[in-house]
Amino acid sequence: QQQVKQSPQSLIVQKGGISIINCAYENTAFDYFPWYQQFPGKGPALLIAIRPDVSEKKEGRFTISFNKSAKQFSLHIMDSQPGDSATYFCAAANGNKLVFGAGTILRVKS
């Protein structure tokens, strides 16, 4: 049972474009929504996270948008760069339970 559904599986974006990755969750008890970024040969690393008391959080070129009523959240990467090419995982957590999405492979073409 996949508790966090992530789409798309893969994404190709031109340099300077906007990359958008979407996630949907089922468990309304989730109260922490992090995004992890993973480069080849490395472990994932926390990129940005949001709690449901805000609808948007921005850190540099990375923005999380959160829609509590729709149980959806998304990552927007503005002015995408080739260095952003990586695998991105959304996740949802409640207390000690954290569930990851299946991941999105992003390729930014220069």
Add this chain to the structure above:
Amino acid sequence: DAGITQSPRHKVTETGTPVTLRCHQTENHRYMYWYRQDPGHGLRLIHYSYGVKDTDKGEVSDGYSVSRSKTEDFLLTLESATSSQTSVYFCAISESGQGQSPLHFGNGTRLTVT
């Protein structure tokens, strides 16, 4: 990188043999985790530890056991490896539980069971 070392980084083993993967941290974090990463499944929790000798099962614990005799070390054992356990294994640490503080991951162990 957070002070997390996984060993070995790569291993090829035969079906039915025992395998132990090691995770060593220098951050003195209370929580340690073992995940496996497979295409289409993201990261799935195998086992975790919330203190020395305190461990609990995750989502995909069948066929795996863990031990934590020191704060800094967390071992994952495959008692009798199967081809379905071919995967990339990641160790992670956190100060608090998964839903309360960020996870810091090691660089993974690629395990191939032939």
